[in-house]
Structure formats: C-alpha cells, structure tokens
Amino acid sequence: MEHVEFYKRFPLLVPETLDPLKADGYIETPEGERVRITIDASTHGTYCVDIVKSTLEVEELLQSKKAELDVCFQQCVSGLSFVKELQHSLAGVSTLQKKISQFYGQIVKECDEQVGWDRVESFDKKTQMMRLKLK
Numbered sequence: 139m140e141h142v143e144f145y146k147r148f149p150l151l152v153p154e155t156l157d158p159l160k161a162d163g164y165i166e167t168p169e170g171e172r173v174r175i176t177i178d179a180s181t182h183g184t185y186c187v188d189i190v191k192s193t194l195e196v197e198e199l200l201q202s203k204k205a206e207l208d209v210c211f212q213q214c215v216s217g218l219s220f221v222k223e224l225q226h227s228l229a230g231v232s233t234l235q236k237k238i239s240q241f242y243g244q245i246v247k248e249c250d251e252q253v254g255w256d257r258v259e260s261f262d263k264k265t266q267m268m269r270l271k272l273k
Contacts, residue, residue: 144218151175151221158183159217167228177221185211185220196231203227 140156150172151163158179164172176191186208187200200207207227214220245268249255259269 140216140218144221147218148221153217155180156217159185159189159220161217161221165221165225165228167231168226169229169231171231173228173231175224177217177224179217179220185214187211190224196228199231200227 141153144151144153144156148163148165151161151165153159153161159177160180161175161177163175165175166172173196174192175196177189178191179185179189182189187204190200191197192200207223210223210227211220214223249258253270257271259271261268
C-alpha cells in the first residue's frame with residue numbers, strides 16, 4: 139500500500155526500492171518549484187541529509203540546516219514519511235534560485251550594455267568567477 143501512496147504523492151520521483159529508500163526524479167517545494175533529487179538510503183542505514191543529492195543550491199540549503207534536519211529525518215519511519223519531511227525542508231529554494239537567476243541576469247545585462255563581451259577573458263566552470271580586461 140505504501141507504493142501506491144508514494145506514487146500518488148510524488149509521481150515524478152521514481153523509487154527503485156522503498157526500504158531502504160532509493161529514488162530518483164523530482165519533488166515539488168512548498169512553493170511549487172520542481173527540484174531534481176536523488177535519494178539513496180542504502181548507504182547510511184538511516185534517513186539523514188547526507189543521502190540526498192541535488193543541485194548545489196538545494197544541497198547548500200540542506201547542509202545549512204543539517205543538525206536540525208538530521209534529528210527530524212531520523213524520526214521518519216518510512217521512505218514516504220522521509221520524502222514528505224524533505225519536501226517541507228525545501229521551503230525557500232525557489233526564492234534562492236530566483237535571486238541567483240536575477241543576479242546572473244544583471245551580470246549579462248551589464249556585459250551587453252556597459253562592459254562588452256569582448257572584455258570577458260574567462261568564466262570558471264561553476265560560473266562563479268569572471269575575469270575581465272579593463273584596459
């Protein structure tokens with residue numbers, strides 16, 4: 139019966155197994171944003187932040203609340219209850235992603251209108267640093 143409830147509640151998160159939980163796909167944040175996520179509880183034997191892999195922003199959010207979330211997650215009695223708690227813990231991810239998107243949008247606009255793309259020497263792989271020629 140848990141399989142049916144899991145599929146109804148999280149139709150875009152496909153479980154390979156429910157006990158221990160091993161799943162891959164998407165879940166929605168409380169704000170309605172879809173977040174790509176991979177869960178593998180088979181390596182830890184307990185529900186905790188460390189079994190979740192996702193975008194950098196999601197992982198940073200979870201790590202920032204790790205101690206609090208691990209206590210909450212360890213009380214989960216099933217994969218379904220864990221994913222429900224995980225979903226609630228993702229509040230604010232869409233706000234963070236929106237701020238990051240606005241920030242990069244501003245950088246692109248400034249390169250287009252003021253700096254010029256010909257002055258951009260390089261980006262790092264994570265697009266967190268840009269080198270410009272100023273002369």
